[in-house]
Amino acid sequence: MNFRLAIPSLNYESATLRSTKPIRWEGVHCDNKTGRVTELSVNSIGGEISSSLLELEHLNYLDLSFNNFNCTRIPSFLGSMGSLTHLDLSSSYFSGLIPHQLGNLSSLRYLSLWNNCGLYVDNLRWMSGLSAIQHLGLSGADLHREVDWLQIMSKFPSLSELYLSGCQLHSLNPSLGFVNFTSVTALDLSSNNFNHEIPNWFSNLSTSLLALELDGASLKGEIPPSIFNYQKLEYLLLYDNYQLTGTIPESIGQLQHLRFLDLNDNSISGSIPSSIGNLSSLQILFLHHNQMNGTVPRSLGLLSNLGQLRIYDNSLTGTLDEGHFSKLLNLKELGISHNAHLFLNVSSNWVPPFQLDSALMSSCKVGPKFPTWLQTQRSLRVLDISKTEISDKVPSWFWNWTSNIETINLSNNHIEGDVSDVLLNSSVLNLRSNHFKGRMPQISANVKELNIADNLLFGPISTFMCQKKNRENELAVLDASNNHLFGELSHCWRLRSNEFRGHIPRQICQLSHLRVLDLANNSLSGPIPNCLKNISAMAFPDPYNGSFSYGYFGFDYNFVYDGNNFMLVPKGHKLEYEKNLAFVKSIDLSCNNLYGSIPTEISVLSELNFLNLSENHLMGNIPEKIESMKELESVDLSWNHLSGEIPPSMSNLTFLSYLDLSYNNLSGRIPSSTQLQSFDAVRYIGNPQLCGDPLPKSCVTNEEFHNRTSIGKTEDDSQNSSFYLGMGFGFAVGFWAVCGVLFFKRTWRHVYFRFLDDIKNWLYVTIVLKVNCCLRRQ
Structure with a gap:
């Protein structure tokens, strides 16, 4: 809803005064004795704020958060509302200079301006008038112009909560010996660019400090031991400071x-x-992505309130047994992956005290038993x-047990089992590099990614693809390479470098989620289907920003391509894709026997990156609307029979970094643009009627052609006759001059015919190499 926020038009106070009791409107609170409006909270609106708001003289609580004021400035007249004690303008799309007039609100205890669109200050001296301020939230505002921000903030005697995340601050003034933050209970300085050590003045923070957030603040050096002395601390966030070193001291146990x-x-x-076992209130423990070593203490098992444990991507060693989990009744996430020398050693009849949502144990020692x-x-x-390191058969209960699990990774083990009669139901499955055998398994409509490469599967691929129960699936990624599968492509699916006909x-x-269509190096014939426009993943932006990963509890874990590369040939040479494959959208139909024209409907695929x-044997024109494919980085249409001119709109493909139109029947001038002229002439050769830069052949303009024609018409007949007579005489002389010499001069004759043999050999080698292109490009 968009409207002009003009209070008299609603006439709250006059309506209230005429009534025997206060009018009750949502978001409006009136004093029970006087009927005056004291609180106003309006959300989900847009437009502008009218100065008529000043007529609410007794208003002390104003909440205009989570609105859309179209990046307009904060009205300076708000500084005249002297009764305000609470002002919340957060997430309301305000921009520009924060008005100095807000410093006139001497009664203000709560001020929140976080998460707007481009607020900034030229200085903070005006804030000295906020003598009663207790909660100050300026996160996201640009404060870098005020170098004395720390001294100014520390002069508020009642300040208890200070939020300055992402304020483009560059220094915590390590040289200061003391900063008066003795009343602060919550301090957030995250997402700034301090680029120095944590200052010593942090030891002067209030002993009542409850929350300290310094994450993503470009801090370095060791964590000062004083931080672990705040015995009332409930939240300590120091993550994403890549140069923060040192160890975690035993004194952390004081933070009960x-x-x-x-x-x-x-x-x-x-x-x-x-x-760590003394932290009886601990619910979340994140120590992942560090350089920690040594064993995991058994005292960890005493944390009965712990819900999430992430210690993966370290160098931890030793054994985890039942004692490490003895009292973890509330544990939902267990993340111990990528600790190569950490061994999970529990008995076969162990019943854990927890019920997990997420179990991440990759690259630890869990085997050999399942x-x-x-x-x-x-x-x-x-x-x-x-x-x-599991070397065991899949238990009989396993596949039925997994029916409700959304993401499964068993890859790179030595797990055995016949999957012929297995029905897979998980959204993401990675069974790669094991010893699974039998036919391809059945898949339900829930499966989106399946990697079953490098196993011992046998049988026709068409059976798997064309089974009636498999046709209605939403499979977006399939890797079944390096098995013993065979058969025709049939009428169901895509695969590179085979003998499909x-x-x-x-x-x-119908594969609307398809991102990579690679049928290159086969023997396919016929036209390119014009229905490719229906592959919506290539036509519309990805709502998930290209991510194939599935995130739970704030944790994104992508493992479909873990440790295994995916090969594509988008720019004339092999490229390896691993995790970034999720961002690639490609069609490669090269090295086949396709004929007909390039369907104009292909221009609908506006998100396509690579087209080969x-x-x-394609004919016809390059689609005129190719400029609609604005994300194209590579286009290879070489060695076809395309004709007509290069569409001028092709020069608008600003991301194009590879283009090959060589060896077609294209004609006319190469459109002038920085983009198309930046490619080598070799990308255009083999088109005899094509001209213009970067080709050496210049184009004849209409005016030049007209001039040449006019000159030819003005020549008299005598000149024409002389020309033709001279041409005949010259031909006779030239012919006998060359042939006569070759006839009587044996050495010249040998050199000449050797030259012809060299030309013949060069042509032969060139043609053979081109014919074998499909064998070289795998």
């Missing part, structure tokens, strides 16, 4: 009220202190036991 400890993505070393305790987990949604089936257009139709 600590509920959230996040030190991930730093360079912290040493072991997990045994005093972990039977997993069967007790009834709420699991994410399971990763890849690279865990026949037409490209139109059913392929080279080495076919």
Whole structure:
């Protein structure tokens, strides 16, 4: 709803005064005795704020958060509302200079301006008037112009909560010996660019400090021990400071009220202190992506309130047994992956005290036996036991047990089992590099990604693809390479470098989530289906920003391509894709026997990155609307029979970094643009009627052609006759001059015919190499 926020038009106070009791409107609060409006809270509106708001003289609470004021400035007249004690303008799309007049609000205790669109200050001296301020939230505002921000903020005697996240601050003034933040209970300085050590004045912070957030602040050096002396601290966030080093001291055990400890993505070393078991209130412990070593203390098992444990991507060693989990009744996420020398050693009949949502144990030692305790987990949604040295058969209960698990990774083990009669139901499955055998498994409509490469599967691929129960799936990624599969492409699916024959089936257009269509180096014939426009993943922006990963509990874990590369040939040479494959959208139909024209409908695929139709028998024009494919980075249409002119709109493909139109029947001038002239002439050769830069052949303009024609018409007949006579005489002389010399001069004759042999050999080698292109490009 958009309207002009003009209070008299609603006439709150006059309506209230005429009534025997206060009018009750949502978001409006009136004093029970006087009927005066004292509180106003309006959300989900847009427009502008009228100065008529000043008529609410007794208003002390104004909340205009979560509105849309179209990046207009904060009205300066708000500084005249002297009764305000609470002003919340957060997330309301205000921009520009924060008005100095707000400093006149001497009664203001709460001011929140966070998450707007481009607020900034030229100085902060005006804030000295906010003598009663207790809560100050300026997160997201640009404060870098005020170098004395710290001294100014520390002069507020009642300040208890200070939020300055992402304010483009560059210094915490380490040289200061003392900063008067003795009343502050919550301090957020995250997402700034301090680029120095944590200053010593942090030891002067209030002993009542409850929350300290310094994440993403470009801090370096060791964590000062004084931080672990705030015994009432509940939240300590120091993550994403890659140069933060040192160890976690045993004194951390003093923080008995600590509920959230996040030190991930730093360079912290040493072991997990045994005093961690004293943190009886701890609910979240994130120590992942560090350089920690040593064993995991058994005292960790005493944390009965712990819900999320992430210690993955470290160098932890030793054994985790039942004692490490003895009292973890509330544990939902277990993340111990990528600790190569960490061994999970529990008995086969162990029943854990927890019910996990997520179990991430990749690249730890879990095997050789299959972990039977997993069967007790009834709420699991994410399971990763890849690279865990399991050498065992899949238990009989396993596949039915996984029917409600959304993401499974068993890759790079030595797990055995026949999957012929297995029905897979998880959204993401990675079974790569094991010893699974039998026919391809059945898949439900829930499956979106399946990697079953490098196994012992046998049988026709068409059976898997064309089964009736498999046709209505939403499969977006399939890797079944390096098995013993065989058979024709049939009428169901796509695969590079095989011997598939026949037409490209139109059913392929039903794969709306398809990102990579690679049928290159086959023997496919017929036209390119014009229904490719129906592949919506190539036509519309990705609502998930290209991510194939599935995130749970704030944790994104992508493992479909973990440790295995995916090969594509988008720019004339092999490129390896691993995690970034999720951002690639490509069509490669090169090295086939396709004919007909390039369907104009292909221009609908506006999100396509790579298009390779080279080495076919395509005819007709390049689609005029190719400029609609604005994300194209590579276009290869070489070695076809395309004709007509290069569309001028092609020069608008601003991301184009590779283009090959060589060896076609294109004609006319190459459109003038920085883009198309930046490619080598070799990308245009083999088109005899094509001219213009970068080709050496210049184009004849209409005016030049007219001039040449006019000159020819004015020549008299005598000149024409002389010309033709001279031409005949010259031909006779030239012919005998060359042939006569070759006839009587044997050495010249040998050189001449040797030259012809060299030309013949060069042509032969060139043609053979081109014919074998499909063998070289795999």
